[in-house]
Amino acid sequence: METIKVILVDDHKIFRDGFRLLLQSFPYVDVICEASNGLELLKVLEDNIPDIIFMDINMPHVDGVEASKRALEKYPDLKIIALTTFLDDDYLEQMLMAGVEAYMLKNADIEEFEKAILKVYSGGNYFSAEIVALLSDKLNILRSRKVQQMELPVFTDREKEILELICKGFGNKEIAEKIFISPKTVEKHKSSLFQKTGVLNTVNLVIFSFKHQIVDF
Amino acid sequence: METIKVILVDDHKIFRDGFRLLLQSFPYVDVICEASNGLELLKVLEDNIPDIIFMDINMPHVDGVEASKRALEKYPDLKIIALTTFLDDDYLEQMLMAGVEAYMLKNADIEEFEKAILKVYSGGNYFSAEIVALLSDKLNILRSRKVQQMELPVFTDREKEILELICKGFGNKEIAEKIFISPKTVEKHKSSLFQKTGVLNTVNLVIFSFKHQIVDF
DNA sequence: TTGAACAATAGGGAAATCCCTACTTCGGAA
DNA sequence: TTCCGAAGTAGGGATTTCCCTATTGTTCAA
Numbered sequence: 001m002e003t004i005k006v007i008l009v010d011d012h013k014i015f016r017d018g019f020r021l022l023l024q025s026f027p028y029v030d031v032i033c034e035a036s037n038g039l040e041l042l043k044v045l046e047d048n049i050p051d052i053i054f055m056d057i058n059m060p061h062v063d064g065v066e067a068s069k070r071a072l073e074k075y076p077d078l079k080i081i082a083l084t085t086f087l088d089d090d091y092l093e094q095m096l097m098a099g100v101e102a103y104m105l106k107n108a109d110i111e112e113f114e115k116a117i118l119k120v121y122s123g124g125n126y127f128s129a130e131i132v133a134l135l136s137d138k139l140n141i142l143r144s145r146k147v148q149q150m151e152l153p154v155f156t157d158r159e160k161e162i163l164e165l166i167c168k169g170f171g172n173k174e175i176a177e178k179i180f181i182s183p184k185t186v187e188k189h190k191s192s193l194f195q196k197t198g199v200l201n202t203v204n205l206v207i208f209s210f211k212h213q214i215v216d217f
Numbered sequence: 218m219e220t221i222k223v224i225l226v227d228d229h230k231i232f233r234d235g236f237r238l239l240l241q242s243f244p245y246v247d248v249i250c251e252a253s254n255g256l257e258l259l260k261v262l263e264d265n266i267p268d269i270i271f272m273d274i275n276m277p278h279v280d281g282v283e284a285s286k287r288a289l290e291k292y293p294d295l296k297i298i299a300l301t302t303f304l305d306d307d308y309l310e311q312m313l314m315a316g317v318e319a320y321m322l323k324n325a326d327i328e329e330f331e332k333a334i335l336k337v338y339s340g341g342n343y344f345s346a347e348i349v350a351l352l353s354d355k356l357n358i359l360r361s362r363k364v365q366q367m368e369l370p371v372f373t374d375r376e377k378e379i380l381e382l383i384c385k386g387f388g389n390k391e392i393a394e395k396i397f398i399s400p401k402t403v404e405k406h407k408s409s410l411f412q413k414t415g416v417l418n419t420v421n422l423v424i425f426s427f428k429h430q431i432v433d434f
Numbered sequence: 435t436t437g438a439a440c441a442a443t444a445g446g447g448a449a450a451t452c453c454c455t456a457c458t459t460c461g462g463a464a
Numbered sequence: 465t466t467c468c469g470a471a472g473t474a475g476g477g478a479t480t481t482c483c484c485t486a487t488t489g490t491t492c493a494a
Contacts, residue, residue, distance in 0.1 A: 156471060169421040172451070184474045187452070192471090194452085201452075201480085202420050204386040210427050373441060389481070401444045404482070409441090411482085418450085419481075 003030040004121050007048065009041045009067065010034075010056035010083070015106070019054065022110060029117065038062025042070060052120055053080045055100070057091050065091065068098040079120045102126035152212060153196035162189045167206055167215040220247040221338050224265065226258045226284065227251075227273035227300070232323070236271065239327060246334065255279025259287060269337055270297045272317070274308050282308065285315040296337045319343035369429060370413035379406045384423055384432040 006029055008016050016034050023029045033048045035041040037059045053071065057064035068080050081102040082095045095103060101120045104112065108128055116126035155163065165175045172190070176183040194200060197208045209215045223246055225233050233251050240246045250265045252258040254276045270288065274281035285297050298319040299312045312320060318337045321329065325345055333343040372380065382392045389407070393400040411417060414425050426432045 158472065166420070167424065169416075169424050171418065171420075181472085182474055183450095185472070188472080188474075190451090191453075199386070201388065203383070203388075203423055206420055206423050207384065207386050375442065398442085399444050400480095401446095402442070405442080405444075407481085408483070417482090 003028055004052060004117065005030050005032045005048075005050040006117075007031070007033045007035065007041070007044065007050040007053045009036075009038070009053060009059070009064070011036050011059045015056075022113065025110065026114060026117065038064065038067025038070070041067050042074075045071060045075060049075060049078075051079060052117060053078060055080050055082050057082060057084045057095065065094045065098050068095065068100055072099045081116055081120055081126070104128045152214070155193070155196065159189055159193055159196075162186060163193060163205070163209060164215055166190070166202060167209050220245055221269060221334060222247050222249045222265075222267040223334075224248070224250045224252065224258070224261065224267040224270045226253075226255070226270060226276070226281070228253050228276045232273075239330065242327065243331060243334065255281065255284025255287070258284050259291075262288060262292060266292065266295075268296060269334060270295060272297050272299050274299060274301050274312065282311045282315050285312065285317055289316045298333055298337055298343070321345045369431070372410070372413065376406050376410055376413075379403060380410060380422070380426060381432055383407070383419060384426050 006023060008019055008031060010016050010019070013036070016036075020031050020034075023031055032050055033044050035044050039062045041053070041055075042062070055064045055068055059067070062070070064082060068082070071078055072080070079102075080098075080100040081104060082091075082100045083104055083106050084091060085106050092103060102116050102125060104116055104126070105128055108116075112128060116128075119126040161179065162175060165178065170178070172183045172186045175186045190202065190205070193205055197205060199205050199208055223240060225236055225248060227233050227236070230253070233253075237248050237251075240248055249267055250261050252261050256279045258270070258272075259279075272281045272285055276284070279287075281299060285299070288295055289297070296319075297315075297317040298321060299308075299317045300321055300323050301308060302323050309320060319333050319342060321333055321343070322345055325333075329345055333345075336343040378396065379392060382395065387395070389400045389403045392403045407419065407422070410422055414422060416422050416425055
């Protein structure tokens, strides 16, 4: 089996030392470098391209989120495994958006790390059980948000038509031309929409529509 | 330990028999009823309220998705564990939207079922490893879609701050008061935002932000 | 150290939006 | 039939937003 080249990024040397020790129990893993923050990582990457980066999130100077983004921008083939000491909802999302392949707690056991490395190396993803729980909670939140959208006001056909056009970004004049009525009439329909939804201007009407998923984008 | 009341819903009697047998190895689980499709389940529920429903997805008459929706509408406290023979992307999403607490493959092992029951009974979620893989793939798709959307413009801190407030529905005057600058200055920042995003007015700026998930709601 | 570039501030005038009022049409109830 | 309410139409005047211009302060490189 070929060796998997790994870089560790964490601001605590003790953690890096311990983690390197742990990784040494996998003969096919080779820790080629370390970095103590995002900036250092970017410098290191100029001369050393690993297969996998273990990336801490909380770090001085350039944190894990930013470092991941920049690293992937320059080297899109990098695989990044995010490491965190605790479950932070916000970071999870940011790291996923940054494009990491895996997200684990630092106190995972050795089998989990092995699974993660092999999975990621072969092009997959890995999320530890706690993360999955968080994700599924999130999904549930999404669901309940969708369910509780009731008692929406009743719009007339014309109002619905105009609301759609508003949410596509058209102004009063443009809408008027499109449906062959006076801009003044468009304004009147908008007033009715304001009243029914309880908002005070077009911007808030659009926000209302997106929030209640009356229109989709 | 109190007993956990369970109902099985599946159109194959053989599977129900086998599954009941499996569940009997948990002394704290009591299979109080069975149903062979969604309609039957709804009838059964009139006299029997379980803690957990094991719900097959592919069924005649009323399928698992519809049955889950209707059951949860009438009895919102029900916990539903969705069962499927294969990984179907589409059903997964539909079942999650319907509000199930767990989603598992039928050929999961006994330990997994135990985990799922206990997790769900105590108010949590459970998704088997294969489902998680699917979910994480989905997330990755979302991410890569986001990346290739377009390179988002770079906003200054002040611009980000104002964009947030705009998307919360505040007008120029209100924003000005909130951050202690002149309404005119707010307008200037908005102009910059217009230019950077390529839109022509506030409404379109809000639409842009929601579409590109720059702000979340 | 002196520009150059950029962020943040703000004013004046033009344009779009918002509020109030009013007219027409049409379908159902008295 | 007549009347009333709801939906669709539109105008005048106030308000807000938008565009152009301009000043100040900061950073960074020549």
